[in-house]
Amino acid sequence: MKTSNVLFKGGQVLDPVAGTITVADVLVQDGVISRVESDIEAPGVDIVDCNGKMISPGWMDMHVHFREPGQEHKETIATGCAAAMAGGFTAVACMPNTDPPIHTRDVVEFIIERGEKTPVDVHPIACVSREREGKELTEMSDLTEGGAVAFSDDGDPVYDAGLMRRALEYSSMLGKPIINHMEDLSLNPHGHMHEGVVSTRLGVPGIPGLAEEVMIARDILISEFTGGHVHVAHISTGRAVDLVRDAKARGINVTAEVCTHHFTLTDQAVEDSSYSTAVKMHPPLRTDADILAIKEGLRDGTIQAICTDHAPHASFEKEVEFIAAPFGIIGLETAWGLIGRELIRPGVLSVIDAVRLLTTGPRDILGMPNPAIASGSPANLTIFDATTEWTFTEADIKSKSHNTPFIGSTMVGRPFGIYNREMLWLRESVTAAA
Numbered sequence: 060m061k062t063s064n065v066l067f068k069g070g071q072v073l074d075p076v077a078g079t080i081t082v083a084d085v086l087v088q089d090g091v092i093s094r095v096e097s098d099i100e101a102p103g104v105d106i107v108d109c110n111g112k113m114i115s116p117g118w119m120d121m122h123v124h125f126r127e128p129g130q131e132h133k134e135t136i137a138t139g140c141a142a143a144m145a146g147g148f149t150a151v152a153c154m155p156n157t158d159p160p161i162h163t164r165d166v167v168e169f170i171i172e173r174g175e176k177t178p179v180d181v182h183p184i185a186c187v188s189r190e191r192e193g194k195e196l197t198e199m200s201d202l203t204e205g206g207a208v209a210f211s212d213d214g215d216p217v218y219d220a221g222l223m224r225r226a227l228e229y230s231s232m233l234g235k236p237i238i239n240h241m242e243d244l245s246l247n248p249h250g251h252m253h254e255g256v257v258s259t260r261l262g263v264p265g266i267p268g269l270a271e272e273v274m275i276a277r278d279i280l281i282s283e284f285t286g287g288h289v290h291v292a293h294i295s296t297g298r299a300v301d302l303v304r305d306a307k308a309r310g311i312n313v314t315a316e317v318c319t320h321h322f323t324l325t326d327q328a329v330e331d332s333s334y335s336t337a338v339k340m341h342p343p344l345r346t347d348a349d350i351l352a353i354k355e356g357l358r359d360g361t362i363q364a365i366c367t368d369h370a371p372h373a374s375f376e377k378e379v380e381f382i383a384a385p386f387g388i389i390g391l392e393t394a395w396g397l398i399g400r401e402l403i404r405p406g407v408l409s410v411i412d413a414v415r416l417l418t419t420g421p422r423d424i425l426g427m428p429n430p431a432i433a434s435g436s437p438a439n440l441t442i443f444d445a446t447t448e449w450t451f452t453e454a455d456i457k458s459k460s461h462n463t464p465f466i467g468s469t470m471v472g473r474p475f476g477i478y479n480r481e482m483l484w485l486r487e488s489v490t491a492a493a
């Protein structure tokens with residue numbers, strides 16, 4: 060897989076910063092882009108035919124669960140990275156609800172090192188609190204020095220407002236966001252799907268949108284008070300989008316991401332699938348009105364990143380009654396195909412805007428440098444198109460777990476390969492020739 064020199068020939072080079080698409084060849088030498096021009100000749104160098112395809116800076120999913128250390132039967136960093144590659148991602152940020160959690164520097168360094176064997180940069184998000192218990196802050200500056208890119212107790216909210224205040228005061232000194240799983244647990248003691256007409260009809264205990272919105276409102280106030288950066292994980296309701304939009308308009312340091320499933324499916328999927336546990340996730344699938352509001356939030360920049368919340372669970376864990384099943388679905392392999400189907404083809408977003416939500420969007424939130432397709436830049440690239448129609452099957456799953464509601468679904472747009480840190484990964488349908 061190590062390929063230090065390679066010529067990407069004839070692709071449409073997409074620059075999310077300039078907002079341009081230009082047909083050009085991209086020559087990589089020793090892992091660094093040396094030329095971006097038309098008709099480059101480079102005898103002896105491997106060629107990747109990119110005709111009819113696009114090349115953009117490598118994509119990033121800022122919200123995944125890779126389960127290692129501790130739950131390797133669900134996913135390992137190696138299998139998670141394989142899923143990321145198949146999805147066109149050269150970078151992920153992984154959540155700290157592992158066992159042990161990412162609450163000490165040795166765990167941060169272990170995860171980074173595991174990722175270095177693949178072309179996917181694995182950026183750990185460290186815990187806000189020790190043991191994710193919501194009581195005592197972690198050693199944030201030590202974790203940052205080890206390579207943590209943000210702090211979160213995801214899976215659970217930072218429930219204690221005083222802890223959130225102190226976390227934001229420390230993290231702002233380090234220039235890192237606090238990513239909060241927005242949920243006031245007192246408003247959701249035991250729900251399993253969105254609280255609404257469908258949950259009432261089915262008799263399944265619901266999770267109201269209010270549980271998310273109350274916590275976002277609280278965190279906006281604490282952000283305003285401290286100046287710290289609050290990032291809203293997996294936003295799911297229209298009212299939540301409104302809260303973030305209003306806070307941004309008032310200059311408050313708040314950002315938001317949305318998962319692919321939250322603009323694709325509604326709570327009706329629970330009934331339609333006869334209680335499939337593959338449509339049980341946290342936050343739950345909401346309503347058509349919420350999807351419309353999320354699309355508007357993506358269009359107007361209220362939401363700056365699309366993520367997957369890739370949450371692998373083994374079959375034996377998910378093949379139980381709906382109310383007994385764990386929350387979460389895998390998402391890396393289907394992310395772009397759903398973005399193409401739900402956002403690009405219907406005209407909600409242009410290809411450039413969609414790519415921004417996977418490149419400059421998440422990296423700006425995390426304060427990370429954006430890879431450029433320009434001579435002198437380290438080559439960090441994704442090759443894709445936004446038009447190929449394909450059917451997602453079990454064979455497309457590279458994750459160790461198969462918990463997804465999208466098997467058999469039509470996808471629009473396909474990632475064909477990635478290049479990062481002198482490593483090339485190509486889908487079988489794409490050939491490299493010397």
Ligand SMILES: [Zn+2]
Pocket residue numbers: 213214215240292293341342
């Ligand atoms: Zn969460």
